[in-house]
Amino acid sequence: MSKNFTVxxxxxxxxxxxxxxxxxxxxxxxxxxxxxxxxxxxVLNEELQLEGKDPVEFDYDCREGICGSCNLVIxxxxxxxxxxxxxxxxxxRNYKHGDKITIEPPRAAAFxxxxxxxxxxxxxxxxxxxxxxxxxxxxSAQEANAxxxxxxxxxIAFDYATCIGCGxxxxxxxxxxxxxxxxxxxxxxxQLPQGQVEQSRRVVAMVDQMTEEGFGDCSNYGExxxxxxxxxxxxxxxxxxxxxxxxxxx
Amino acid sequence: xxSYLKAINSQVGRKFMTGITGIGLMxxxxxxxxGNLTIFGSAExxxxxxxxxxxxxxxxxxIEAGLxxxxxxxxxxxxxxxxxxxxxxxxxxxxxxTRGGASHQSLASRSMIYTGTIILVFLVLHIIHFKFGADYSxxxxxxGKEVRDLRRLVIEEFQKTWVVIGxxxxxGLAILHLSHGFWSAFTSLGMKHGDTxxxxxxxxxxxxIVIMAGxxxxxxxxxxxxxxxxxxxx
Numbered sequence: 001m002s003k004n005f006t007v008x009x010x011x012x013x014x015x016x017x018x019x020x021x022x023x024x025x026x027x028x029x030x031x032x033x034x035x036x037x038x039x040x041x042x043v044l045n046e047e048l049q050l051e052g053k054d055p056v057e058f059d060y061d062c063r064e065g066i067c068g069s070c071n072l073v074i075x076x077x078x079x080x081x082x083x084x085x086x087x088x089x090x091x092x093r094n095y096k097h098g099d100k101i102t103i104e105p106p107r108a109a110a111f112x113x114x115x116x117x118x119x120x121x122x123x124x125x126x127x128x129x130x131x132x133x134x135x136x137x138x139x140s141a142q143e144a145n146a147x148x149x150x151x152x153x154x155x156i157a158f159d160y161a162t163c164i165g166c167g168x169x170x171x172x173x174x175x176x177x178x179x180x181x182x183x184x185x186x187x188x189x190x191q192l193p194q195g196q197v198e199q200s201r202r203v204v205a206m207v208d209q210m211t212e213e214g215f216g217d218c219s220n221y222g223e224x225x226x227x228x229x230x231x232x233x234x235x236x237x238x239x240x241x242x243x244x245x246x247x248x249x250x
Numbered sequence: 251x252x253s254y255l256k257a258i259n260s261q262v263g264r265k266f267m268t269g270i271t272g273i274g275l276m277x278x279x280x281x282x283x284x285g286n287l288t289i290f291g292s293a294e295x296x297x298x299x300x301x302x303x304x305x306x307x308x309x310x311x312x313i314e315a316g317l318x319x320x321x322x323x324x325x326x327x328x329x330x331x332x333x334x335x336x337x338x339x340x341x342x343x344x345x346x347x348t349r350g351g352a353s354h355q356s357l358a359s360r361s362m363i364y365t366g367t368i369i370l371v372f373l374v375l376h377i378i379h380f381k382f383g384a385d386y387s388x389x390x391x392x393x394g395k396e397v398r399d400l401r402r403l404v405i406e407e408f409q410k411t412w413v414v415i416g417x418x419x420x421x422g423l424a425i426l427h428l429s430h431g432f433w434s435a436f437t438s439l440g441m442k443h444g445d446t447x448x449x450x451x452x453x454x455x456x457x458x459i460v461i462m463a464g465x466x467x468x469x470x471x472x473x474x475x476x477x478x479x480x481x482x483x484x
Binding site: 175222247 | 252254257260261262263264265266331334335337338339340341342343344345346347349350351352353354355359360362433434437438439440441442443444
């Protein structure tokens with residue numbers, strides 16, 4: 001049996017997009033090293049509810065690091081301190097007795113706060129709608145090997161396609177840029193033959209939409225790659241830029 | 251497809267043009283340093299060089315206008331990206347920390363707007379200081395031509411403590427600006443992250459240090475030798 005330990009939490013509370021937010025503080029004495037970060041927040045919410053207070057709202061779904069719902073900024077780092085790890089997979093064994101933990105929502109004009117730590121990430125959906133798709137012939141599925149694709153190419157495409165759209169890139173970027181997300185969505189399609197048909201239209205439409213949503217410019221800080229739970233390389237942004245320039249001159 | 255005007259104002263286009271203008275300005279720095287180093291050539295080499303530049307006539311104005319355009323465009327893009335960032339994140343974090351690792355966040359990358367602003371102010375003062383500085387004249391021994399004695403002005407000015415401190419200080423800050431800018435320019439032009447990127451980052455440090463050391467050497471040498479050092483006194 002592992003022993004319980006104490007952490008001091010400081011978390012953001014905000015009633016709505018236009019309401020003024022503030023920090024609330026609370027000490028939790030029953031944190032266990034086997035808990036995930038979100039389970040620790042569950043314990044916090046249980047305590048709050050037992051006292052008749054509103055629980056702290058936070059986003060989650062799978063709690064397996066694959067859905068991209070969670071996106072907390074923990075002690076100033078998107079998804080917390082662990083490389084390649086979504087905060088739902090961050091375990092409390094990474095903290096020690098007496099640690100102070102500050103939890104904030106991702107802060108970006110394009111991600112308005114819905115409540116507390118939950119932000120509206122539908123800007124990402126609109127970027128995808130603008131061009132993150134391929135048109136395919138309907139009917140029965142094509143034979144899988146009809147279109148040979150080199151292993152290296154499919155691996156690169158897959159690496160970009162692992163983006164779960166959590167928005168940590170935006171949260172961590174000093175400019176609140178969505179370039180890694182948009183770049184990954186563009187780059188995974190542009191690697192493959194299926195993505196070629198709409199490539200020029202796609203990159204222009206998605207870059208336009210990204211700008212329209214109010215995300216900042218990319219300044220090549222590379223912080224997005226460092227915090228990405230899927231460790232997507234900023235080469236995705238290079239692909240986006242190349243595709244864009246190609247589209248302009250095509 | 252987007253019009254060129256729209257493309258150049260898109261987020262990709264803005265960064266692309268920041269990179270292009272940045273590379274242009276770095277090429278200019280190489281030329282500028284080459285010219286400066288003629289001061290160690292012979293007693294007249296520097297004045298012959300500046301006289302050649304001046305005698306380009308209208309072509310010089312075209313070059314100057316082009317340079318001014320590059321500087322201004324680079325500045326406008328940098329400032330607009332910085333302003334945009336404030337719009338994109340109106341409420342900042344209570345606590346913010348880089349994750350390290352793949353991140354290129356550093357003193358250099360985070361201070362681009364500040365080092366850039368200082369360089370811009372310096373640039374204006376630098377032009378006033380030398381281009382519009384004291385108009386000494388001298389006669390070239392070989393051709394007998396009367397030319398501006400910029401060499402004398404440079405040697406006189408770099409014996410003033412505050413001038414040397416100012417130049418060395420700003421040029422030192424320019425190392426920071428270049429060490430991120432060089433790498434970032436290539437990244438903005440589509441360089442992928444990987445081995446090439448690592449080499450370019452190393453090249454960026456080398457470029458920034460070598461170029462600025464070259465510029466810094468001149469005022470320091472003149473100051474500490476009182477303009478009488480063997481490299482410069484003929």
